[in-house]
Amino acid sequence: MTERHLLLRTLAGEQTERPPVWFMRQAGRYLPDYMKIKDKYSFFERVQNPDLAREITIMPVDQMGVDAAILFSDILVIAQSLGLQVDMIPGKGPVIETARTDAEVAALNVDATQDFFKYATPAIKSVKEGLNNRVPLIGFAGSPWTLLCYMVQGQGSKDFGEAKKFIINEPVRARLMLEKITDATIQYLKIQINAGCDVLQIFDSWGGILSPKMYSEFSLPYIERIVKSVKDEVPVILFAKGAWYALKELEATGAAALGLSWTTPASFAKKICKPETVFQGNLDPSILLAKPDAVALATKNMIDSFGSKRHIVNLGHGVLPQTSVDSAKAFVDTAKAYRY
Amino acid sequence: MTERHLLLRTLAGEQTERPPVWFMRQAGRYLPDYMKIKDKYSFFERVQNPDLAREITIMPVDQMGVDAAILFSDILVIAQSLGLQVDMIPGKGPVIETARTDAEVAALNVDATQDFFKYATPAIKSVKEGLNNRVPLIGFAGSPWTLLCYMVQGQGSKDFGEAKKFIINEPVRARLMLEKITDATIQYLKIQINAGCDVLQIFDSWGGILSPKMYSEFSLPYIERIVKSVKDEVPVILFAKGAWYALKELEATGAAALGLSWTTPASFAKKICKPETVFQGNLDPSILLAKPDAVALATKNMIDSFGSKRHIVNLGHGVLPQTSVDSAKAFVDTAKAYRY
Numbered sequence: 001m002t003e004r005h006l007l008l009r010t011l012a013g014e015q016t017e018r019p020p021v022w023f024m025r026q027a028g029r030y031l032p033d034y035m036k037i038k039d040k041y042s043f044f045e046r047v048q049n050p051d052l053a054r055e056i057t058i059m060p061v062d063q064m065g066v067d068a069a070i071l072f073s074d075i076l077v078i079a080q081s082l083g084l085q086v087d088m089i090p091g092k093g094p095v096i097e098t099a100r101t102d103a104e105v106a107a108l109n110v111d112a113t114q115d116f117f118k119y120a121t122p123a124i125k126s127v128k129e130g131l132n133n134r135v136p137l138i139g140f141a142g143s144p145w146t147l148l149c150y151m152v153q154g155q156g157s158k159d160f161g162e163a164k165k166f167i168i169n170e171p172v173r174a175r176l177m178l179e180k181i182t183d184a185t186i187q188y189l190k191i192q193i194n195a196g197c198d199v200l201q202i203f204d205s206w207g208g209i210l211s212p213k214m215y216s217e218f219s220l221p222y223i224e225r226i227v228k229s230v231k232d233e234v235p236v237i238l239f240a241k242g243a244w245y246a247l248k249e250l251e252a253t254g255a256a257a258l259g260l261s262w263t264t265p266a267s268f269a270k271k272i273c274k275p276e277t278v279f280q281g282n283l284d285p286s287i288l289l290a291k292p293d294a295v296a297l298a299t300k301n302m303i304d305s306f307g308s309k310r311h312i313v314n315l316g317h318g319v320l321p322q323t324s325v326d327s328a329k330a331f332v333d334t335a336k337a338y339r340y
Numbered sequence: 341m342t343e344r345h346l347l348l349r350t351l352a353g354e355q356t357e358r359p360p361v362w363f364m365r366q367a368g369r370y371l372p373d374y375m376k377i378k379d380k381y382s383f384f385e386r387v388q389n390p391d392l393a394r395e396i397t398i399m400p401v402d403q404m405g406v407d408a409a410i411l412f413s414d415i416l417v418i419a420q421s422l423g424l425q426v427d428m429i430p431g432k433g434p435v436i437e438t439a440r441t442d443a444e445v446a447a448l449n450v451d452a453t454q455d456f457f458k459y460a461t462p463a464i465k466s467v468k469e470g471l472n473n474r475v476p477l478i479g480f481a482g483s484p485w486t487l488l489c490y491m492v493q494g495q496g497s498k499d500f501g502e503a504k505k506f507i508i509n510e511p512v513r514a515r516l517m518l519e520k521i522t523d524a525t526i527q528y529l530k531i532q533i534n535a536g537c538d539v540l541q542i543f544d545s546w547g548g549i550l551s552p553k554m555y556s557e558f559s560l561p562y563i564e565r566i567v568k569s570v571k572d573e574v575p576v577i578l579f580a581k582g583a584w585y586a587l588k589e590l591e592a593t594g595a596a597a598l599g600l601s602w603t604t605p606a607s608f609a610k611k612i613c614k615p616e617t618v619f620q621g622n623l624d625p626s627i628l629l630a631k632p633d634a635v636a637l638a639t640k641n642m643i644d645s646f647g648s649k650r651h652i653v654n655l656g657h658g659v660l661p662q663t664s665v666d667s668a669k670a671f672v673d674t675a676k677a678y679r680y
Contacts, residue, residue: 158498161660164626168634211602211624211656213641244584245605262551265585284551286504294508301553316551320501 005136007068008198010312011235011256013276019303019311020067021335022138023328024203024239025318026060027072030328033059043088044080047073048119050126057127061135063325064332068135068199071127071192075142075203078184079151081116082108098154100166105173108180113187120188124195139197141189141226143204143240144181145219148174151181160206167218174218182222186229193233200230201237201259205317208242208261215246227253237280241317247272262316266305280312283331288315288323292330299334308340345476347408348538350652351575351596353616359643359651360407361675362478363668364543364579365658366400367412370668373399383428384420387413388459390466397467401475403665404672408475408539411467411532415482415543418524419491421456422448438494440506445513448520453527460528464535479537481529481566483544483580484521485559488514491521500546507558514558522562526569533573540570541577541599545657548582548601555586567593577620581657587612602656606645620652623671628655628663632670639674648680 006020028034034056037046046052056072076086076094085097099105128137150156152163167174189200207219219240227236231254238250239259250258251273260269260281269279287298303313313335319328346360368374374396377386386392396412416426416434425437439445468477490496492503507514529540547559559580567576571594578590579599590598591613600609600621609619627638643653653675659668 159626159660161626161629161662164624165629168627168630168638208603212605214624242582242603245603245608263548263582263585265552268585284504284554286499286501287508289501289505290508298508320499322501 139192479532
């Protein structure tokens with residue numbers, strides 16, 4: 001029974017014998033068998049083809065022994081569903097058709113969401129069938145602010161200066177864009193729930209580059225609306241990278257757990273939030289570049305820092321592509337051997 | 341008299357009529373007249389030639405009206421003085437010869453510091469002469485951890501994964517390297533003081549990518565040693581980008597002021613630190629990409645957030661190259677028109 005899974009028990013606030021473990025970007029990137037699939041199929045073929053999505057999503061469950069699967073996909077599918085071209089350029093990252101003018105923002109088409117995501121239901125059902133209830137399946141989406149970053153900047157960036165310039169110079173247009181992204185995201189997450197996802201995670205990957213004041217205006221309200229729309233159906237994990245200053249507000253959304261960056265210590269999060277809050281995280285992904293014994297020690301110390309329950313072991317951001325399987329395994333094994 | 345300058349009075353804890361203003365990377369980058377010099381001379385010619393250093397350092401005082409000059413240079417000069425080749429590649433950024441092995445770290449030569457920096461005294465004296473005591477001159481250095489990042493990684497990076505891997509896998513070697521960087525930095529800062537710098541700023545630009553635990557091991561102790569070595573001669577401003585979690589420890593070093601990132605709100609810093617602490621910052625540099633009137637409003641709100649004194653107006657990180665002179669000027673003018 002899905003209800004008995006360690007991750008779901010932890011998200012429900014139950015005392016467990018050890019913390020569950022999974023890690024962001026666990027499907028793909030650093031796994032040799034994934035690299036072979038990557039050489040043969042385009043990124044969006046891997047996302048949309050049910051057999052490939054199934055194989056890639058389940059790979060870390062089989063090979064690493066994690067306690068949850070996370071659907072193989074990308075946050076940028078929402079930019080696609082709204083009508084923008086997205087290309088994954090090897091060695092460069094994503095290139096996104098931009099939406100900045102009044103006409104371009106007006107053209108973003110929320111009505112296309114159901115049709116665009118018709119691939120998602122068979123893909124998710126195929127994953128669920130392959131998992132055969134061994135571990136729960138996490139679905140996900142990016143936060144509206146994080147999507148806007150890419151849709152305005154057109155590519156990855158250190159500072160997303162164009163995106164910030166846009167929201168400051170054109171706040172009305174920015175809010176319309178954020179509303180549209182929010183509407184499409186809620187529809188997409190409901191599709192994920194209906195197809196069988198047991199948990200949802202919202203990635204506010206670029207939340208932490210905003211000042212607290214701008215965060216409260218341009219990111220938080222849209223996350224709130226998303227969480228409120230789905231939290232009664234499945235538990236939601238909210239991960240706002242670097243947004244330590246907004247933990248109290250993020251908790252108030254009703255998310256079942258808050259993901260923490262590695263720069264946000266457990267001691268700080270516990271002081272800010274209610275005693276019943278579940279935290280997820282927060283080993284620095286760069287530590288997984290070190291030797292397995294150093295990884296094991298750092299992982300144990302990190303789990304210790306959270307205390308005896310209400311904790312999902314994870315990294316403080318996605319696993320780095322150059323991570324060795326042995327070091328990633330040391331991370332997972334340490335969590336699985338841990339006993340409260 | 342230098343003692344009467346607004347910046348020095350603020351650093352001494354005096355109540356002033358308005359906050360002083362300068363901004364990180366104010367010399368260079370976005371100024372059209374700087375770009376003309378840049379086309380004619382290499383980066384290190386601009387740093388080492390007294391006439392060029394003088395012209396570039398003073399340019400923002402003349403053109404923007406800032407309340408302090410900061411010596412035109414780069415934190416990577418310490419990597420050079422220790423014996424590593426540094427090249428500034430247009431469009432790519434710095435490329436640094438790496439030091440990772442035992443032999444490479446042993447070869448880093450602190451004894452070469454005085455000889456390497458023999459260009460600095462005439463350059464600083466030339467700047468001081470050109471300033472003619474209109475505003476004080478700020479000298480600077482990078483933190484040892486930030487220098488190690490570049491010396492191990494060999495170039496800029498989003499995560500400095502190689503640098504982190506190095507300190508975790510080879511902590512003894514890393515500490516030796518940090519000690520050597522610290523020794524060279526203290527010598528260089530004393531040269532700056534003796535040549536006439538009125539204030540020093542330490543840039544821990546990559547401090548905030550470390551977890552609090554790693555920060556306390558690999559960055560803080562070396563910053564402490566540097567600040568203690570120079571703080572009785574000139575006031576020190578300590579800017580550890582993103583290291584909000586270490587504010588109390590940074591304050592305890594005896595620095596005269598703490599620089600804040602734009603993600604660290606004044607309200608948080610004031611709660612953590614003593615009432616007499618002086619703060620510097622912290623407008624998001626991306627806001628300077630917006631229109632001048634939006635910049636003016638955001639600057640005013642930022643100054644308001646710090647309250648009525650003990651504040652140096654600055655950005656939360658270096659000005660972005662694509663910033664317009666008009667928007668940068670709106671930032672400076674707003675601070676200069678402000679009255680407590």
